[in-house]
Amino acid sequence: MADRKIISVLRGGQKEEAWLDINERRLTILLTLSNGWSKTYTGVNIYDCFGRIIKEHADLKFLCKGAKRNVRPSSMSAQMTLGVVAYENILGKPASREDLVNIFDYDDQDIVSDPQLQKDYFFLWMESIRDVEE
Numbered sequence: 001m002a003d004r005k006i007i008s009v010l011r012g013g014q015k016e017e018a019w020l021d022i023n024e025r026r027l028t029i030l031l032t033l034s035n036g037w038s039k040t041y042t043g044v045n046i047y048d049c050f051g052r053i054i055k056e057h058a059d060l061k062f063l064c065k066g067a068k069r070n071v072r073p074s075s076m077s078a079q080m081t082l083g084v085v086a087y088e089n090i091l092g093k094p095a096s097r098e099d100l101v102n103i104f105d106y107d108d109q110d111i112v113s114d115p116q117l118q119k120d121y122f123f124l125w126m127e128s129i130r131d132v133e134e
Contacts, residue, residue, distance in 0.1 A: 002030070005104045006071070009033075010061035020104070022046055024082050029053065033060075047073050047083025047103055051115030056111040066103030069110045073103075089125040094132060106128045 002021040007049070009018045029049040032038040036098040041056075043049035050066045065071045065088065073086035086103050087095045112118060 008063040045078050045083035054113050056113055060125060061111050062109045063106055065101045065105045065107045067105050067111045069112045069117055069121050072118050089130040091125055094129050
């Protein structure tokens with residue numbers, strides 16, 4: 001059974017809605033845009049599926065945590081929540097439960113259109129906490 005999320009996207013500065021039908025059993029997301037276009041994406045988890053979506057649609061700005069530069073699931077959260085819950089990392093600050101977010105929650109700050117930028121930030125964050133004492 002699919003779970004439907006409605007998220008805001010920006011296309012050419014205009015806000016519109018996109019529908020994400022998430023099938024956690026099959027690890028797929030069916031993306032439907034407001035113009036009726038749709039496509040199914042698959043991945044190793046839901047976060048990975050969403051990363052494929054934002055990369056393929058670089059002309060759109062997906063206004064949610066999953067498209068934010070500093071959001072990425074840990075290995076454990078990727079396994080336990082299929083990547084739906086991730087950490088919003090802050091440079092110099094070790095991750096804690098308070099930093100957990102749902103990747104489909106609204107956000108419009110520091111949105112990226114390439115998951116590689118999220119990966120790059122993650123490694124930068126890892127370096128920033130290497131010598132931090134809790």
